[in-house]
Amino acid sequence: MIEFSTQTKKKLEECLTHYPTRQAALLPTLWLAQEEFGTVTLEVMEYVAGLLDISPAHVYSVATFYTMFHLKPVGKYHLQVCRTLSCALMGGERILDHLKKRLGIEEGEVTPNGKFSLCAVECLASCGTAPAMMINEKYYENLDVQKVEKILDELK
Amino acid sequence: MALVLTNRVGLKDSHTLEVYKKTGGYASVEKLFAMEPGTVIEEVKSSGLRGRGGAGFSCGLKWSFVPQNIGKPVYLCVNADESEPGTFKDRLLLEEDPHQLIEGIVIACYAIRSTTAYIYIRGEFDLSYRRIEQAVKEAYQAGFLGKNIFGKKYDLNVTVHRGAGAYICGEETALLNSLEGKKGEPRIKPPFPAVAGLFGCPTIVNNVETLSALPFIINEGALAYRKWGTEKSPGTKLFSVSGHVVRPGTYEVPLGYPLKDLIYKDCGGIPDGKKLKAVIPGGSSVPVLTAEEAEKTFLDYESIAQYGSMLGSGGVMVMDEDVDMVWALRNLSRFYAHESCGQCTPCREGTGWVDKILQRVLNGGGTLEDLALLKEISDNMMGKTICVLADSIAMPVLSFIKKFPADFERYVRSHSAGGKMRILG
Amino acid sequence: MPKIKLTIDGKPVEVEAGTTLLQAAETVGIQIPHYCYHPGLKLAGNCRMCLVEAEKMPKPLASCVAPVQEGMVVKTNTDNVISLRRSVMEFLLINHPLDCPTCDQAGECRLQDYYMQYDKIPSRFHEEKVHKDKMIDLGAGVMLDQERCIACTRCIRVCQEVAGVDELCLSNRGDHVTITTFPGKELSNPYAGNTVDVCPVGALTSKEFRFKKRVWFLESTSSVCPGCSRGCNITVQHQESKVYRLLPRLNSEVNSYWMCDEGRYGFDSVNDHRVLRARINEEGVSEEAGHEDALVELASLLRETSLSEIAVVGHASETCETLENLQQFAKNSLKSRYFFYSRFDPPHPYSDNILMTADKNANQKGVDQLGFKPLSDLKSAVGVLVLRDLTGQEMELLDRLQIPVLAFFAVNESPLCTKAKIVLPIPSYAEQEGHFINVQGKKQKIVPAFEPRGESRLVTEWLNDLKDLLESAGQKKKIAC
Ligand SMILES: Cc1cc2nc3c(=O)[nH]c(=O)nc-3n(C[C@H](O)[C@H](O)[C@H](O)COP(=O)(O)O)c2cc1C
Ligand code: SF4
Ligand code: SF4
Ligand code: SF4
Ligand code: FES
Numbered sequence A: 001m002i003e004f005s006t007q008t009k010k011k012l013e014e015c016l017t018h019y020p021t022r023q024a025a026l027l028p029t030l031w032l033a034q035e036e037f038g039t040v041t042l043e044v045m046e047y048v049a050g051l052l053d054i055s056p057a058h059v060y061s062v063a064t065f066y067t068m069f070h071l072k073p074v075g076k077y078h079l080q081v082c083r084t085l086s087c088a089l090m091g092g093e094r095i096l097d098h099l100k101k102r103l104g105i106e107e108g109e110v111t112p113n114g115k116f117s118l119c120a121v122e123c124l125a126s127c128g129t130a131p132a133m134m135i136n137e138k139y140y141e142n143l144d145v146q147k148v149e150k151i152l153d154e155l156k
Numbered sequence B: 001m002a003l004v005l006t007n008r009v010g011l012k013d014s015h016t017l018e019v020y021k022k023t024g025g026y027a028s029v030e031k032l033f034a035m036e037p038g039t040v041i042e043e044v045k046s047s048g049l050r051g052r053g054g055a056g057f058s059c060g061l062k063w064s065f066v067p068q069n070i071g072k073p074v075y076l077c078v079n080a081d082e083s084e085p086g087t088f089k090d091r092l093l094l095e096e097d098p099h100q101l102i103e104g105i106v107i108a109c110y111a112i113r114s115t116t117a118y119i120y121i122r123g124e125f126d127l128s129y130r131r132i133e134q135a136v137k138e139a140y141q142a143g144f145l146g147k148n149i150f151g152k153k154y155d156l157n158v159t160v161h162r163g164a165g166a167y168i169c170g171e172e173t174a175l176l177n178s179l180e181g182k183k184g185e186p187r188i189k190p191p192f193p194a195v196a197g198l199f200g201c202p203t204i205v206n207n208v209e210t211l212s213a214l215p216f217i218i219n220e221g222a223l224a225y226r227k228w229g230t231e232k233s234p235g236t237k238l239f240s241v242s243g244h245v246v247r248p249g250t251y252e253v254p255l256g257y258p259l260k261d262l263i264y265k266d267c268g269g270i271p272d273g274k275k276l277k278a279v280i281p282g283g284s285s286v287p288v289l290t291a292e293e294a295e296k297t298f299l300d301y302e303s304i305a306q307y308g309s310m311l312g313s314g315g316v317m318v319m320d321e322d323v324d325m326v327w328a329l330r331n332l333s334r335f336y337a338h339e340s341c342g343q344c345t346p347c348r349e350g351t352g353w354v355d356k357i358l359q360r361v362l363n364g365g366g367t368l369e370d371l372a373l374l375k376e377i378s379d380n381m382m383g384k385t386i387c388v389l390a391d392s393i394a395m396p397v398l399s400f401i402k403k404f405p406a407d408f409e410r411y412v413r414s415h416s417a418g419g420k421m422r423i424l425g
Numbered sequence C: 001m002p003k004i005k006l007t008i009d010g011k012p013v014e015v016e017a018g019t020t021l022l023q024a025a026e027t028v029g030i031q032i033p034h035y036c037y038h039p040g041l042k043l044a045g046n047c048r049m050c051l052v053e054a055e056k057m058p059k060p061l062a063s064c065v066a067p068v069q070e071g072m073v074v075k076t077n078t079d080n081v082i083s084l085r086r087s088v089m090e091f092l093l094i095n096h097p098l099d100c101p102t103c104d105q106a107g108e109c110r111l112q113d114y115y116m117q118y119d120k121i122p123s124r125f126h127e128e129k130v131h132k133d134k135m136i137d138l139g140a141g142v143m144l145d146q147e148r149c150i151a152c153t154r155c156i157r158v159c160q161e162v163a164g165v166d167e168l169c170l171s172n173r174g175d176h177v178t179i180t181t182f183p184g185k186e187l188s189n190p191y192a193g194n195t196v197d198v199c200p201v202g203a204l205t206s207k208e209f210r211f212k213k214r215v216w217f218l219e220s221t222s223s224v225c226p227g228c229s230r231g232c233n234i235t236v237q238h239q240e241s242k243v244y245r246l247l248p249r250l251n252s253e254v255n256s257y258w259m260c261d262e263g264r265y266g267f268d269s270v271n272d273h274r275v276l277r278a279r280i281n282e283e284g285v286s287e288e289a290g291h292e293d294a295l296v297e298l299a300s301l302l303r304e305t306s307l308s309e310i311a312v313v314g315h316a317s318e319t320c321e322t323l324e325n326l327q328q329f330a331k332n333s334l335k336s337r338y339f340f341y342s343r344f345d346p347p348h349p350y351s352d353n354i355l356m357t358a359d360k361n362a363n364q365k366g367v368d369q370l371g372f373k374p375l376s377d378l379k380s381a382v383g384v385l386v387l388r389d390l391t392g393q394e395m396e397l398l399d400r401l402q403i404p405v406l407a408f409f410a411v412n413e414s415p416l417c418t419k420a421k422i423v424l425p426i427p428s429y430a431e432q433e434g435h436f437i438n439v440q441g442k443k444q445k446i447v448p449a450f451e452p453r454g455e456s457r458l459v460t461e462w463l464n465d466l467k468d469l470l471e472s473a474g475q476k477k478k479i480a481c
């Protein structure tokens, strides 16, 4: 049985005060759950459903609708490379190809040591500083292959 | 150029309350509270401010649809979901001048008599999120939010709510559903949010840029705002320029500004001496312009409409002569297929179908019939769905094929000519 | 409510404000095709099959959600509207598996129906279809084929709005939307069968009914569910003397469009375990008998006792007409004043605030109105005539009071079949006409779906013959039947 830490429970209580319904706190609660458990598994979804008095089916439909919840484990560094037009015009496809080769994984996969996972995402609103990617929640912009190499080297 | 929205951009610590106040921030508040809410709405109406989220609907007019005294709370939702490909202007305002937005929120809430606002910010935004959270916190501490704000008999609570990765949540009713803890599925209209929105209560959804223009309008007056722009498209607007220009970035220009100047003067033209081929002027959802059209049009709602396109979100995507328009269109079709919420039949099925056909064409397996089919599918998607996401790919498909036929024919000609006509069935 | 005037396909229509175009069209007999719209559920407006045109409107309107407006001029059958429908059909079919030959929805599939009406063009889709799971046992007797789902959300809404539980959902988005329960959980609400009814395609089918019969071979008869005192209105679907399924039938005052699963799957008692021939039990030996012999035997048994001290035992699940007949027979032929009744009393009857009542008898109000008394009130009698069944307790009571069961009018096998001296087969509710009075006091009619099975005869017929026999005072008389 999983459970939020006392600290997270406090955060949730605070969060609930901002909304007239418990259900409205679903996205914030899933965020808290992802922070705490790393992955939003079925068990996590059922737990969240219980916390907010909503059905597990509802939580499942929501968790699978949004792209940022990790339904499966991701690497310590989750690389999300923009694939949309402005980045693609500036060579974004090369960045993604390079990462695949360099890490030896395809989109949606995790390196065997669990350090990196890779996925392509849609426009990150960094089109003016394209190509762009996110590693975990941090933005990296104006990328080229050399820059990507340097960034990877610095990730411990 | 000191204008309306971006005056603090680039100032050191422009995102802090301290710098904001030092540079004239929250000055509109005294004036605001001396006005009746109805008067504020009138002032905003006469400024001619139009929604900057994409639709360009009159801001003041929309506010006036909120029914008063029906015993339900009124909500303001700030649309900070900025996910339209090619658009990154709200991000700039959130990162560089979050207090300007908060001041705008105070004005809007006062006008529509709302005491609760939610800022719905896209889940990917990190710095923007931290900046706006921090600014909200500062504003609470300073008594600018919370109970009796600015010492007046007026309460205002603001909550920052993070999305979680879904373009469609930028559509205002999908945003409301998302805020209520549901999937981001657009709602059937009517009822419109102004009448029955968040939690079934009257709700105004406004874009970050729309709200950020309000402090100026209240401070300086509607006429001052109308100094810029055209009669029907007054004021200034942010344009995010990306793609093949020397200096991509966000630019604030008066509406009616020549697109040509934006590209060649402000952004330094096309790199490496290449020629301009195409411009998507208002975010990826609007019809594409040829180089010739782009060089002739002005950046206001009416001028762009003359070329069959739209100002949209102001995301200007510039493509040079080397860009393969089939490849570019397929990039966009993949986006829309990925982002369709999946409710309506034509959009759910059509976005995926268009994407698969374009992918096949790009791989060399297309025929002339495919181009005809793409046009027909697009026609069958347009105007037939709950929200306009379906139109948002139909319009690019139709305009790309119409305006850049050579690019498409190059792909399919060899195929069709070889007599390998596809047998229907 | 103010009235709104508009025209639809040239016909003037006047309806209340707030009426949708689709409903307004129905009032003048114009049917607009639809998938997601269901008159008993909240509006979804997602399938777009119901698009129509209205003058001065730039875009077509989804008629199931668009409210009427004064002076509107609506057209539901222009070339353009027809082509809109064709295009929605095309979109629905591109990712649809071509399962028709093996799909149990055949014959009642809206995709097939509308395809014949509107589409009828060969597929222009040459790409790889989206694949999902098939043949999923969802629980509660419901089978799911995710590929056939058209995402209309009717089943989700029926669970939410009728059963009051949120068990089904569409996961993911775009053309990957997938209908499912929470992974690992079963559909488990007592109204789950309604999801099968509302599913316009073959995505949800009934495990019980699947592949038993192609629907076009079935006949339909209007009836009332005898499963509890709600008396949901139903359609009995049958072929010859066999019931294949029960479907709810609209009655907005009783059950709306719905019925519970207990009632839906409770037709075993019509098909199976039936008593189809009369029996004579003598000294522990049970022998089948023709109805004539059985009646003669019964008449002589009766004549050996004091008729007026015979008690008749009706049943709270029998029709008013049968009960009346029994009562008349007791009064007139037996000169008895003892009218009792038995009822089904399962130990923990399920009930809720939706449809299911704790009273699992269709006609309690009927026995009450006729003045029948609970059998537990019985003090003494020389013998009883029993209709349908007795509870274990009631049988013990008879044993204790040493009252013999002279005759048992039986639908189904029961311990009484050996206990009673004479067993006479009677038809089930599917084989007779009559009325039940439901918990709200509504008198509702049942209609025979087929002739009484086997040698079963209506209680009335048995009693009329018995009366004749008794009246022919002692002398053996040939009875006509
Ligand atoms: C598919 C779709 C996506 C949208 N995305 C955004 C968005 O990211 N940000 C935004 O402000 N408006 C977006 N809009 C427009 C909103 O629906 C709405 O018109 C706007 O937030 C209203 O604010 P405004 O009047 O201040 O422009 C989108 C609309 C559609 C149909
Ligand atoms: S048009 Fe597309 S995105 Fe919009 S509601 Fe319909 S399916 Fe969803
Ligand atoms: S399973 Fe049937 S009822 Fe449910 S959404 Fe799919 S098509 Fe509609
Ligand atoms: S609620 Fe009662 S009457 Fe209705 S279907 Fe169920 S058992 Fe039959
Ligand atoms: S296209 Fe990559 S950030 Fe916008």
Ligand code: FES
Pocket (backbone or CB within 6 Å): C033, C034, C035, C036, C037, C044, C045, C046, C047, C048, C049, C050, C051, C062, C063, C064, C065
């Ligand atoms: S029936 Fe109207 S949209 Fe489905």
